[in-house]
Amino acid sequence: MKFIVSIPGLAHTIPMNHYVPQALRSLGHEVIVFNHERDNWVEKIREKISKPAFLDYKNEQLLQLIDREKPDVFFSIYGRTQTAEIIRKIKSKKILTASWWLNDPFQLGFEAAPAAEYDFYFTNSLYTHDDYRKKGVQNIYFLPVGIMPELHKPMTQRQYKYDVLFAGDHKPNREEILADLVKKGIKVAIMGPWKARKMKYDDILAPYFIKRSFFTPEEMVQVFQQSKIVLNVHTWLDLCDYGVNPRLFEASGSGSFQLCDDKKEISMLFEPQKEVVLYKSPAELPALIEYYLQHDQEREAIAEAAYQRVVRDHTYTQRMQTVLDLIAKSKK
Template identity: 50%
Template sequence: MKILLSIPEHTKTIPMGRFVEKALQQLGHEVYVFNYERDNQVERLREKISYKSFLAYKNNQVLALVNTVKPDLFFTIYGNNHDAGTIEKIKQKGILTACWWLNDPFDLAYKHIPAHLYDYFFSNSRGTQAVYKHYQVKNAYYLPVGIDPSVHQPQPGVKKEYDIVFAGDWHPIREKVITELSQHFSITMAGPWKRKIAKDSPLRSSFVNQRFFTPAAMAELFNKAHIVFNLHTWYGRWPYGVNPRLFEASGCGAFQISDNKEEIKDLYLPGKEIILYDRVEEIPELFTYYLKHPAEGEAIAAQALKRTLQSHTYVHRMQEMLDIIS
């Protein structure tokens, strides 16, 4: 199949676009990529003058590439940059269209993009499928992310330097919970929190990196952790939807403790491949136990790694998507 893949420029901590490109190529497909990065100073100036005209300019480039490539499938990640007119023009050429939205459940796609126009629409939350159907989104499917085994992998010989590691973007609930936990546990952190937390925040000394980190840097950090702590930003608001860390930590062979989401039980076996908590009050006991019993955590991590490689790579995800489309 000939596929035109459109990737966004803004997903700095989750650059799955290139992972998707690689996975599709590994499956034997011919892939052309349109990247919304600003390619030169002229484009940056055009964006500053008028963002609306800049997007129109970029969408004209997309349409020109469509005419040149003549793909069987136009596939966009997020699709924030594509207006309704662009999608309609692509569809008029008899080309199938698909979108993979990855901000559910906290930021639903129909608020930002013409999700109802795509022939196939995928999101990272099973719990939001009914919402999309209500808004006339056709062929809405649940499709979580995964890992690239060449990046998210165990690193033999790397020493376990840190008790507990957290990597991810800032959110008020994350700051509150981790601040409380850091009073009793050593938590090492990475993520763009510098402008979000107070100058005298006790968390500042916990960071090894307060900027956006690369997938490789994150993988190295996870390999150095006895425990990788996962807390979805929508904890306490929605019981469904899974984030990329769920898979990435497990792909690195790391032992993970995460808040529970409805989809997880079908992805990993609770208690055998991952440890879950329903309430933050449960976390201190879990941290204490597994820091004292590292062998148990390592056994769980080994099972999670096996499951991830068997079922949760980007190759698996792209095959699932294409099976649905075909």
């Protein structure tokens, strides 16, 4: 089949912009990528004058590409760069439409994109789907992210550099948790775009940053490989007990032992405490960290089990095969 994959610009934090096309191509499909990023200085000026007008302009380019290439499927990552009218125009050409929304549960797709217009709508949380159905989104499916085995893989000969590592954006709850660990004498390496002016505990945490800016997927894998424990704190830790983030898979794919706050979907994806160790409350972290730093063999066995699981069940190729299977089923 021929796909046109729409990506929402080259954002630092959206690596699936690249992973989705790669996975579809690996399955033998033709993929044309349409990027909503401004391409030149004229488009930069257009965007500066009016963001909505710029998106209309880019979507006209998209429709021209669709008329020229006549794809079987239009696949939009996030889908917030298209309006309901654009999706209806694409569907009028007898082209199947799909979108993958990755911000559940802290931002639901129907709040930012015309979710109900798509033939297939995928989200990273199973437990938000009733909210979508109330908004008229009927063809909704659970599709978490995964790994790219060519990138996410263990170090051939592991050499530890960090006891505990946290990699991710700044959120007040994350800052509170990390500051509390440092106060208790736990050394936590931190990587991510944390601005001091946003932080309450900058004086405490500043010495622990190994990179205080955006990081590439390659940099993230490297530090995961060098860490005894990767700490995963969902940004919506205090909001709800469901929805899974990319770190759940990326850390395991890097061969790392992971401590992660418990979310309902995780038990469907991993075997808790045998492939990923879950905590209910941040208050549990100091004891868990101390225990697993002292039990190397147990920690490394869990990390290996997690790696075997993601390679077997949680790759981007498998995610795209799920999409293809649903499309094939709908055609029958």
